[in-house]
Amino acid sequence: MFPKPAATLTPNTYAYESSPMVKATGFREYDARWLFEKEINLMGVQALGMGLGTLLHEMGVKPEIVTGHDFRSYSASIKMALVTGLMAAGVKVHDIGLCTTPMTYFGQFELDVPAVAMVTASHNDNGWTGVKMGAARPLTFGPDEMGRLKEIVLEAAFDLKGGGSYCFVENFPERYIADLTNRPKLKHPIKVVAACGNGTAGAFAERILSAIGADVVPLDCELDHSFPRYNPNPEDMKMLHAIAEMVRETGAAVGLGFDGDGDRCGVVDNTGEEIFADKVGVMLARDISRLNPGAQFVVDVKSTGLFLTDPVLIANGAKTDYWKTGHSYIKRRVNELNAMVGFEKSGHYFFNAPIGRGYDDGFVSAFAILDMLDRNPDKSMADLRNDLPKTWGTPTMSPHCDDEKKYDVVDKVVARFKSMQEKGEKIDGQPIVDLITVNGVRVVAEDGTWGLVRASSNKPELVVVVESPVSEARMRAMFKIVDTVLRENEEVGDYNQSI
The missing domain is CATH 3.40.120.10 (Alpha-D-Glucose-1,6-Bisphosphate, subunit A, domain 3)
Structure with missing residues (x-):
């Protein structure tokens, strides 16, 4: 029986090399991201593969999957650990090797395979790894699938049917490039x-x-x-x-x-x-x-x-x-x-x-x-x-906030702006005319200037964006207001970039 993953293990120890480690916060809203060796180890990745294979069976999806990996020093090793877990759960794995993520999505169509698992940390800094997954082309997992996968892996509730298999698809990028x-x-x-x-x-x-x-x-x-x-x-x-x-x-x-x-x-x-x-x-x-x-x-x-x-x-x-x-x-x-x-x-x-x-x-x-x-x-x-109407906008700015705290902070920010709107408080002399809360909060002033705060889905960060159709001064004023509300929460750290 495969053991339950631990939340933390010390590298270069017997326990680290013989037990799975998977930090729960790595299961994000629509994919998975961990700091390799600090938040997940190779046995933890194997557990992820077992969990993904188990989930495919639960969903009634044909147990076949396309996988590939990005160009990082450790990605190939992580992919093979994932593959062993998938095979243990009775999944046939089609490995297209070193590739971009869209190549694996294309592989679902080209190879007539329902599921995908791409080993990539996308744009995250070195040290990060992750997996983008889906089981219904062209879609990828959302919160429901990721939540269930998290339960299976952390509880080691695997259905290890065995009978999985592996095949390497040679020169697959050539097929992708020819089609594209x-x-x-x-x-x-x-x-x-x-x-x-x-x-x-x-x-x-x-x-x-x-x-x-x-x-x-x-x-x-x-x-x-x-x-x-x-x-x-x-x-x-x-x-x-x-x-x-x-x-x-x-x-x-x-x-x-x-x-x-x-x-x-x-x-x-x-x-x-x-x-x-x-x-x-x-x-x-x-x-x-x-x-x-x-x-x-x-x-x-x-x-x-x-x-x-x-x-x-x-x-x-x-x-x-x-x-x-x-x-x-x-x-x-x-x-x-x-x-x-x-x-x-x-x-x-x-x-x-x-x-x-x-x-x-x-x-x-x-x-x-x-x-x-x-x-x-x-x-x-x-x-x-x-030719576009002129607006003044910021790049995406991301102040640090721990994964365990960021959603609570966003809830507080949403509540703060709701309270301001209910009390009729103005922001830089402008009334708040709309609060869009489908994802964090987008606070909109009467002149169309707006500021957004949401939790990052793949890093321990918040996300801040501001735009004004009026002037750079209004854009900067909105940013100052948004940042002031953020700074009411001591959990919020420094920005990765700012205006």
Whole structure:
């Protein structure tokens, strides 16, 4: 009988090497993330595989799964520990090797396999590991599935049927690339900076973008799991600034930045100006709704208010639904509403047919951006950005807050703003006209300026975003108000980046 996992064990001891360790907080809202060796060990990962296999049987899903791993020094070892657990639970494992996360999602379709388990810590710092899981393509697990998986693993309530098997799918990236690039080439020449932060996407970016006719300038595409320059995260200003510098140096039409597991794409325009992913989403929504009047979109609560107020989207009859932040939430909402696209401020985009298959893929997003430019040959990326109504917004800012405390802190912040609204208190002279609490709290002032606070779903952090359609001063004033409310809670630490 496999033992129950311990919450903590001391590395380099007999217990650490002979017992599973799994910290409960690693089971997050829609995927799993742990600090490897501090919060989970290899036997703990094996327990996770057993739990996932058990859950697939409970759900009545055919016990077959696609798996792969990202480019970190420890990811292959973690994947094989996961595989042994899955096989012990009677699951047939199709291993596609080193890959981006979207390749595993594609594998569900290409190999006709219902489930997926991708070993990746995405854009998290080195030391982190995790698994993105699903059992109904193109969806990934949400809170219900993750909650049940947590119960099974922590209680060691495994159904170890045995009879599992393993097969390695040779050269699977070739099949993915062939499918992805089986489309018309761009009609107009375009120079593109492709930055990968030395993450997994670097193995494929230049080849994929070149295949559709782009002139590619590779930046940090050599694989190096130490991430020597910056974390491969297109929300990180260090990465965006590096892309901007290369765009200006080479005269590129656009800079594209891919995250550590290749499911997100960040954008820098031809002048070297970083464009936050929600604004890129508005530009794409304009382009898509012009071709498809009345198109339905889904966006997360961190995103710009322009999806509702932009005159071009209104004229095109576009409909937008604001929903919970998180790739699993937005993916499901896109599926439920049969929306054309779902956009997240983090850069996860979910294109339904005919553009994509409903899951997030940074290269599909890149193609959509290049197609938009190709359809507007007389306009640069900067022109398209400048065509949008002006707003002043912050990057995503994340003050530290322990996983065990962050949801309680958010509840206190929500209660505080509700109390302010009920008492008629003003924020920088403006009444509070709306509180959107579908995911944390988005407090909206009368002039449209808003500030968001929510708990991060994958790190011990809170998330803060602010935007104003009026002025930079109003944006900064709202940030000061939001930060003041946050600082009423001593559990809130320093920001990773701030304005």
